[in-house]
Amino acid sequence: MSKGLPKRSEDYSLWYNELVKKADLAENSPVRGCMIIKPYGFAIWEKMQAKLDQMFKETGHSNAYFPIFIPKSYLSKEADHIEGFAKECAVVTHYRLKQAEDRSGLVVDPEAKLEEELIIRPTSETVIWNTYRNWIQSYRDLPLKLNQWVNVVRWEMRTRLFLRTTEFLWQEGHTAHATREEAKEETLKMLQVYTDFVQDYMAIPVIQGIKTESERFAGAVDTYCIETLMQDGRALQAGTSHFLGQNFAKAFEVKFATREGALEYVWGTSWGVSTRLMGALIMAHSDDKGLILPPRLAPIQVVIVPIFKNEEQLEAISAAVQGIVHQLKERNISVKYDDRDTHKPGWKFAEYELKGVPVRIAMGPRDLENSTAEIARRDSSEKQTCNQQDIGSTVQHMLSGMHNSIYQKALKFRDQNITTVDSYENFKEVLDTRGGFVRAHWDGTIETEQRIKDETKATIRCIPINEEAKAGICIYSGKSSSQQVIFAKAY
């Protein structure tokens, strides 16, 4: 393991890239734009998955699986949907390879051309709604609330590990309802599930909002989102929940008989979060020493490092450590005892700081004499000496305190970096100097939004849904505006 990480203040982007690699989260794959998620990175993703999956089940959803291949014709059925995804689809055209004539390798067998080309799912609305047509006949079949954990492919031009990759992992929920109200309620309920998860588990504050027409999901009536702010002042969309109206039901002829016997189109929603959350997790909290993981998602919550000169010392320390491990496991705290003699304590300290392990316990001969241990917090770098018998409770308090502490820190940062502006001059100045979220009045037109984007690279992240709408004047056009919206430069 090489030493040192670039400093955030010097090159934030490089810091992120290096951190992802050095903390053993992920690396680039032989295929451009794809990533190899390493065991440590995947362990974090698994913890996210486990909690989210539980939350989905608790809100009445079931998991299912739909195929990765989608007939090309399906994509064409919803007009806006084609528009949004056509440009980034990977397409399967053949089903066989053969030996080249000159034996130089394998070539695509031109004889094996598919009758209908298949696209690799960029999202699964089409195949799912095509299936829902067969599953839904009556109001008794509704609501239908499914989720799937899968990979999807969107052929991106520029990629970055976790933040934007050609293939990524996500979950996509797809629900069907009898009424508009119920579907809207579902859309907002899942937005709230995401909000709770990101705030309570990832320790990142969010702004809930609704997307403008140009940022809306292709095929949705409304797209709701949660927006987060990274340490460099750029925004990151952490999750989206779409109210699909009857768009897909109409495209795929999904109708149901009402209680009264009338035939009506079904109302739909879809919602997803992806491995991009890993990017948010990394960028929201970590420092120049490495990752800072919120305790509830850390694969290892506590690491114990023995400090010893010889075999006898190690044995004596190990015996005392067993009691500590027991105390921690009793409290469902995940703990790793690193008694390797191949690395020195200082090396291990740096290593676990790089990997964001929330609490480190060090125990050496001096501690052994005093029945103590040294406990260090990753987020604040504070160290304290603790009696061995109190370690379980001390660590437990420390972990929950740490969650609150990093959340509060992120919240304070976020709030300090929301700037309200009343003029375009001021708007540009804020974007150029401090970045962050910029709250401003907007006249509601695509033209204004586009011009601002072209001139400043800032986009409308969302129209907040938890703020009182106050009328005003658009900073760009001077026309009337019904509400302030949130602008930012975004990932």
Add this chain to the structure above:
RNA sequence: CGGGGUGUAGCUCAGCCUGGUAGAGUACUGCCUUCGGGAGGCAGGAGCCGAGAGUUCGAAUCUCUCCACCCCGACCA
């Protein structure tokens, strides 16, 4: 697809201008001393110098062609 850059040890790179036995740091292997914040010494293994063609007695180095990757722009969760 435009504009710029880079390909040499697992990784980061020097060497190229001015052709002459393939280098450093780090990582790796072994031994000794160390061990409360990324230790030190000694020894060792490691390379089709991106690919092909050319010039030359001789090419990592000069010439040409190709390929790959990275950065900056146009698209996006």
